[in-house]
Amino acid sequence: MKIKKLAAILVSTLVCAAMLTGCAGGNSGSSGNSGGLIKVGIINNDPNESGYRTANDKDLKEAFSKENGFDASFAYSLKNDEQITYAQKFIQDEVDYLLLSAADTAGWDGVLKEAQDAGVKVILFDRTVDADESLYEASIVSDMEKEGQTAVDWLKNQNLDKYEVIHIQGVMGSAAQKGRSGALDAAAQEDSSKWSIVAQQTAEWNAEKAQQIVQSVIDSGKSFNVIYAENDDMAKGAVAALDKANISHGVGKDVIVMGFDCNKWALEELLKQNWNYDGQCNPFQSEYIREVIQKLENGEKLDQKTIIMNEKGFDASTITQEDVDKYGI
Amino acid sequence: MQKNKLGQIWEVISRNQIIIPFAALLLLALFNLIADPSFFRITLNENANGDPVLSGNLISIIDSGSELAILAIGMTLVTAASGGQDISVGAAIAISGSVLLRVLCGSDSRSETLQAPIIVAFLIACVVSMLFGAFNGALVAYFKIQPMVATLILFTAGRSVAAWINNNELPIVKDPSFSYFGNYIPGIPVPAPFLIAIACFVITWLVLKFTTLGLYVQSVGINEKTSRLNGLNPEFIKLLTYVLLGLCVAVAALIKVSRISTINYSVVAKDIEMDAILAVALGGNALSGGKFNMAASVLGAYVIQFLTTTLYKFEVNATALPAYKAVVVILLVVLSAPTVREKLTALGKKLRRNDLPAEKT
Incomplete structure (x- = not known):
């Protein structure tokens, strides 16, 4: 009985409080x-x-x-x-x-x-x-397809003799994964004499899973020269596996490392030339x-309903401290 | 005579709990041996710092599976005592890791030097993690809430709490000594996480051997009322198991954040709670509580990692990966389910009984 009463009081106080805060919110708005x-x-x-x-x-x-x-x-x-x-x-x-x-x-x-x-x-x-x-x-x-295309175009411009890519994907089916995977898949199909995907696996945006995937490629003794990770975290995990196996990475080194999202720490890695490319998701x-x-x-009219934002891709050889400060998230 | 022996062996096999994860391990190993023997190659290389390190698929397995093995220790105790599982360990790892980084980096998330010794940060993380464990434990033990519901609270809120601890920033530890715990200690070619896992296992084994903890936990799990009548305090013992799981979580969090020297609140140790529960189930422990076998759980954890690494090695299509994993897991779990084991034991007995008269004639 007592408990019931107590509960009733509690509930009514809560309701009152909720109403009061509701009113307060409305007031400040008007x-x-x-x-x-x-x-x-x-x-x-x-x-x-x-x-x-x-x-x-x-x-x-x-x-x-x-x-x-x-x-x-x-x-x-x-x-x-x-x-x-x-x-x-x-x-x-x-x-x-x-x-x-x-x-x-x-x-x-x-x-x-x-x-x-x-x-x-x-x-x-x-x-x-x-x-x-x-x-x-x-x-x-954001146009995820365009983000992927910008990155792949950059990679094509590196003019490597052959592209052996470890492709680390995000959560399958997400817009970012589909867009960023699509461009690479297309490039690999287009020129299969030069391009090969050594491994393609989802790490679900997770650094440790990316590390395991790259580790498994290294353990199986396959050669590769590009890591295409669909976000910065996964690129970081991949780099951890490379460091463990003493494989050099970055500008002018054995393996090209690519990431996405432009986290500040990732752009700093670019600045140190440990990574090669980072694509922006604005x-x-x-x-x-x-x-x-x-x-x-x-009262003006808009030219178009869908506005696609400008998104950059940063190259380690041209990035500056200002870019890091301005675009790093 | 031969058949009789077969029956006997069958009975021993089906009775002994650790046989199941062991058989699963052998099966996976056999599969890899047939498919590609180079799976087992281990080489001694140097890493980027010039330290000698072992590498190979087997090393990757004992390396990556270690956090799970450590969690399996705590999860086994929790399962045995409370007859339920803690589903908040992934979120708790995020919290614990966040605390660790917060103490190490102080208020500046990009600090060049450590603001506190690693051991201090780790101890604080342990305390915080054990407090959260105690919170879960109190809900389960004293308020008699179903463990899965009680831990659902932290499961839902944990990652936000973790982000809040660091003001939503992602601190990065630049001091190289912090990365030893998740990678290699200079000069020792065996991965550090494996060494930590072994240390945890040995300590647990000693505790279970030389104290009555194991006995108490099992008796509470088997029958709470009887154990109370025998002078035990079931509530306290349940609470204790959750606090111990909290400790395991802190150790696992240290390894996890040390691996990449930073944290991502939304994905760190994602879904690890399910794998930890799976490890306990694979070890043949009844998920409804009672008797447990610690070694079997730990072995179960490494079996899960063995499976993951095998699937990576064979480059299973990313979209199909969970399906493959599910098929193997269903097989293993069904085989290790206590009821199936009983059936198998009965089958063994039958085999023997059928043999005996045949022998006489």
């Missing part, structure tokens, strides 16, 4: 609006997910600050249904713009329609959704988003 700020609701994936996401979140927070004329609210989730709930809340709060990096591509039609009816403009960033183009203003994305979408918002606010 007061911001009256100050002439542009009100944006930003739905993103969990910033702890990866270094990429952390950089992405930091960039957005800096760009959509009060000083820059924005009143931004943030919501994070890796789950689609939670993100949809947040979106509905933002629509009720009457935000001007809804910025969305969807956890999953499906299931967004309904809520995007709601947004349209309420006059909320939707801008997708980082990831697209399976919804009609008329439901959003713009979609700002997390800095805020300037593109702000440009879009600027145009929409001025």
Whole structure:
């Protein structure tokens, strides 16, 4: 009996607290609006997910600050249904713009329609959704195929006599894996007299697994001269295996090491010429988003809905300290 | 007479728990021997620092499987005492590794020198890890929550906690002495993780041999009420096993972060909890608790790594890799399941009984 009462009190306090915080959130939102700020609701994936996401979140927070004329609210989730709930809340709060990096591509039609009816403009960033183009203003994305192609083009320009590649893949089926694998597979098929894939295996973005895979190639005594790892962590694991076996790597050495994502520490490895190439996956979408918002606010029309970001590839022989500071995440 | 002996041997084989992971090991070894004998080649080379190191597939197996073997020790105890498994060990490794790096690097994640001796950092990581173990253990022992549900909390939150400890930065330890634990100690050509695993195993073996821990853990696992009537404190013993698993986690985390001198919270030791549970199952231990065989679990861990390395060696297609692994795992687990073992024992007895009258005539 006592416990039941206690539980009842506890629950009611919790409900009250939840309502209070809910009110508080709403209040601060409406007061911001009256100050002439542009009100944006930003739905993103969990910033702890990866270094990429952390950089992405930091960039957005800096760009959509009060000083820059924005009143931004943030919501994070890796789950689609939670993100949809947040979106509905933002629509009720009457935000001007809804910025969305969807956890999953499906299931967004309904809520995007709601947004349209309420006059909320939707801008997708980082990831697209399976919804009609008329439901959003713009979609700002990375082109993973292009990232892979840039890297493979760079590799082709090295003019090696033969390319014996260890290909370490990310989680199979992810957009980054498909894009980055596709370009290499195509190159290997195109010129099979010069190119061969010595080993192709998924390390699921994991450094230690990459280390084991490269170790197993070394143990079986096969020769190779390129390591194409689909992210920096895996390139690092691969290099650990090379060091163990005393195989030299980097600029002008036996094995070419390639990574992706431009982590700061990875670019530092490039600067030390221990690695050869690092491809960017640009997390800095805020300037593109702000440009879009600027145009929409001025009543201009956008040239195209899908905006593909510029992404660089860094070569160890040309990279500078400034690049490391500017593009490292 | 011959048949009788066969029956006897069969009975010994089917009764002895360690035979199963051992047979699995032999089977994998045999497969590799037939497919490509060079699998077993071991060579002595120099690494990039000029130190002598052994290399070869077998060395890779004892190297990479060591974290799993260390976790299997703790997981066996937890399984035996509480009749359930801790599914948060992967996340706990992330936390423990994060603490380790936080202490070593201080507030500057790119510091050139160590901010604290490695032993201090390791001890702090041990304490933190054991506290998290105690948290899991308390939920299981005192609040009587199902182990899998209780550890689900840390499983879900652990990696975020790990990221939070380091303000979401990825510290890198530049001091080369930190990398010894996950690679090679200069001058010793055997991988350091294997040496650490052996040390852990010997210590556990001594503890089980010279203290009553093993007996208490098993009796709590077999029947909690009876053990209480016999003057044991089942709650405390359960809690203790989770704390010990926490210690194993800290050791495994040291090896993991030492391997690459940094950490990635979302992927470090990913899915290792499932492999650790699998190691216990492969060792023929009942996952519902009770009697256990530590050596069999540890051997089970190396069998899993043997399988992984074999699959890498044969360049199984990346998309098909989990399927191959699953098929082998199903086979091994079914063979090592206690009920199947009982059936096999019964079969052995039958074989013998059938033989006896035949002998008389």
